[in-house]
Amino acid sequence: MKKPTRSGNTRISRRSLVKGSASLAALTALGGFPQVLRAQGAAVKVGVLHPVTGAIAFAGTQARIGAEMAIEEINKAGGIKSLGGAMIEPVFGDTQGKPEIAATEVDRMANEGIVALIGSFASSNTLATTQAAAKHGIPCIVDVAVSDKIVGRGLDNVFRFSPGFGKCSEDALNNLVKINTAAGGIAKTVTIIHEDSLFGSGLAGLLNKRLPDFGFEVIETIAHATPTRDFGNVVTKLRAAKPDLIVPANYYNEYVLLARTMLQQRVEAKAVYSVLGGAASNYRFVKEHPKAAQYIMDCNHWADPRKDGTKALRAKVEATGKFFTYEIPMNYDCLHLCADALERAASADRAAVKSALAATNWKGMIMPYQAVEFDETGQNIHALPVNTQIIGDDIEIIFPEDLATAEAVYPMPARG
Numbered sequence: 001m002k003k004p005t006r007s008g009n010t011r012i013s014r015r016s017l018v019k020g021s022a023s024l025a026a027l028t029a030l031g032g033f034p035q036v037l038r039a040q041g042a043a044v045k046v047g048v049l050h051p052v053t054g055a056i057a058f059a060g061t062q063a064r065i066g067a068e069m070a071i072e073e074i075n076k077a078g079g080i081k082s083l084g085g086a087m088i089e090p091v092f093g094d095t096q097g098k099p100e101i102a103a104t105e106v107d108r109m110a111n112e113g114i115v116a117l118i119g120s121f122a123s124s125n126t127l128a129t130t131q132a133a134a135k136h137g138i139p140c141i142v143d144v145a146v147s148d149k150i151v152g153r154g155l156d157n158v159f160r161f162s163p164g165f166g167k168c169s170e171d172a173l174n175n176l177v178k179i180n181t182a183a184g185g186i187a188k189t190v191t192i193i194h195e196d197s198l199f200g201s202g203l204a205g206l207l208n209k210r211l212p213d214f215g216f217e218v219i220e221t222i223a224h225a226t227p228t229r230d231f232g233n234v235v236t237k238l239r240a241a242k243p244d245l246i247v248p249a250n251y252y253n254e255y256v257l258l259a260r261t262m263l264q265q266r267v268e269a270k271a272v273y274s275v276l277g278g279a280a281s282n283y284r285f286v287k288e289h290p291k292a293a294q295y296i297m298d299c300n301h302w303a304d305p306r307k308d309g310t311k312a313l314r315a316k317v318e319a320t321g322k323f324f325t326y327e328i329p330m331n332y333d334c335l336h337l338c339a340d341a342l343e344r345a346a347s348a349d350r351a352a353v354k355s356a357l358a359a360t361n362w363k364g365m366i367m368p369y370q371a372v373e374f375d376e377t378g379q380n381i382h383a384l385p386v387n388t389q390i391i392g393d394d395i396e397i398i399f400p401e402d403l404a405t406a407e408a409v410y411p412m413p414a415r416g
Contacts, residue, residue, distance in 0.1 A: 043089035044080060044348045046071075046338055047109040047138070048331075049119035049129060054097035055227045056251045059278070059327055060121050063143060064092070066331035067118060069316065074339045082346035088339065095120050099128035106132035114138060115348050116341070116357075118334045121327070123147035124198040130158050139341075139354040141334045144301065144327060146276060147202050151377040158378040159357045161334050162301055162367075168385045169206050172275045172299030173214045175387045175399040176245075179271075179410050186411060187244035187270040189219050193234060193258060194249040196223045203249045203275060219243055228254050231261040238262065244270045248277055255279035259292040263415060270411040274298040281388045281395060284323040293390045295412040302386045302397065303329035304368035305405060313366065333365040337372055340364065368403055 048067045050060035071088050080086045091109050095102035102125040106117065110133070117140045120129045126145035133140050134157050142150060142160040146168060151160050163171075180187050192207055194200035204221055211218050220241050222234055235258070238246065246262070246269045248255055255278040262272075272280075272295075279285040280298030303310040303326065313332060314324045322328075337360070342348070345356035362372040369382045387399035389408055396406035 041084035041086050043087045044083065044342060045089045045091050045112060045114045047093060047114040047117040048090045049093040049095060049105055049117060050121050051095045051097040051125065053094055056097045056122060058252050062325045062327035063121055063331045065317065065322060066328035067335050070332040070335035080339060080342045082343050083348060095125045097122060097125065099124050103128040103132040110136040110138060115350050115353050116141065116338050118331065118338060119143055121145060122199060123150065126150055130155055133157055137350045139350065139357050141338055143330050143334050147198050151379045157354055159374050160379050161337065161372065161383065162330060163383040163385050164379065165203055165206055167383065168299055169210060169275055171385055173210055175299065176273060177214050179408050183410055188217060189243045190216050190245045190247055191219060191238060191241055191243035192221045192247045192249065194223055195226045195251060195254060197226060200249045207247065207275065224254065226251055226254060231258045235261045235265050235267055238267050239265060246272045248272065248274050251278040252282065256285055256289060259296065260289060263292045268414055272296045272412065276300050282325045283395065284325065286390055286393060286395060290393065291415060294415055295390060295409055297387060297389045299385050299387045301326040301330055302388055303366050304403065305397065307366050309366040329366050333367055336364055337362055
């Protein structure tokens with residue numbers, strides 16, 4: 001017997017949806033529904049939605065750069081060939097880092113005729129955008145947002161490319177145990193410093209539950225707003241508590257300010273060990289604040305350095321004078337994933353594109369994933385983070401072993 005949903009209706013799996021929507025797309029192609037047909041070769045509109053103004057604008061702007069570079073590449077290569085060489089036409093939006101604005105932007109983009117949506121970086125914004133997009137039947141390729149609530153609501157239009165809280169924290173803790181055990185178990189106490197939105201609060205809550213299971217005592221958890229302009233009081237608490245490990249979870253500006261304040265006040269620890277740190281895997285931080293950044297570890301999104309595509313994209317980004325950050329390759333991959341779905345759908349109908357995404361088994365990414373393949377919740381089952389450490393003027397990978405470019409420097413040498 002099929003399991004009923006809360007509304008009492010029969011549950012329809014994503015795989016079943018593929019068959020139904022594929023039939024619909026075929027009927028559309030035969031002229032059964034001429035109102036959704038586009039002229040052969042007409043542009044296909046794709047929404048690109050990120051925070052490009054406001055407190056987290058740097059990350060959103062970086063994400064847009066990756067999307068723009070991918071669109072340019074796809075169009076130069078002939079566009080969507082199954083649609084007669086249709087070009088991808090981006091419809092850009094700005095969440096301003098605010099969920100209510102993010103939802104309004106989705107409604108605007110829907111009225112402009114987008115067939116899919118890429119974005120929207122922050123977890124709180126992405127909860128709003130995916131819900132708003134569901135009303136319009138718009139498939140959403142989620143780039144960065146890590147809250148597992150995003151894929152836990154039963155929405156069939158959500159396709160998260162990247163790993164979420166659960167996967168990132170579990171990998172981070174397993175790798176931390178390996179590093180700490182190899183050094184004789186020298187770290188035992190932890191202080192967590194997090195921004196107070198869905199991202200930081202959710203991650204802090206998860207780490208508070210899981211760190212004791214791995215043998216660590218959380219002695220303090222400190223929340224702060226975004227933006228925050230002064231970390232003096234927070235760092236004073238750190239100096240008094242003297243934790244072995246400091247675990248920040250915040251966006252770029254606050255992360256940098258926290259790291260600089262810790263350096264100025266000569267706060268030392270066995271490690272600054274981020275989980276999804278806003279600056280710790282970021283060449284801007286490395287170049288602009290090398291002393292404050294030195295030896296910081298992170299478990300985060302990062303491109304596979306072994307792939308030619310990664311090298312080419314980084315060279316292209318740096319040739320424009322921009323910093324190479326994880327937001328760029330992630331959104332670059334998300335646009336190529338969208339193009340793959342459009343190619344297989346052979347249709348610019350939203351339902352057909354959604355079905356194509358549900359049936360994805362794509363291996364063209366530069367992120368370090370075996371493939372992109374979505375489960376029933378819309379989570380890419382092959383997505384995984386990597387552990388990095390800033391050593392010298394570079395960001396090195398220290399885990400997993402098959403991607404490692406350096407061994408971890410642990411404990412952190414004094415930086416005063």
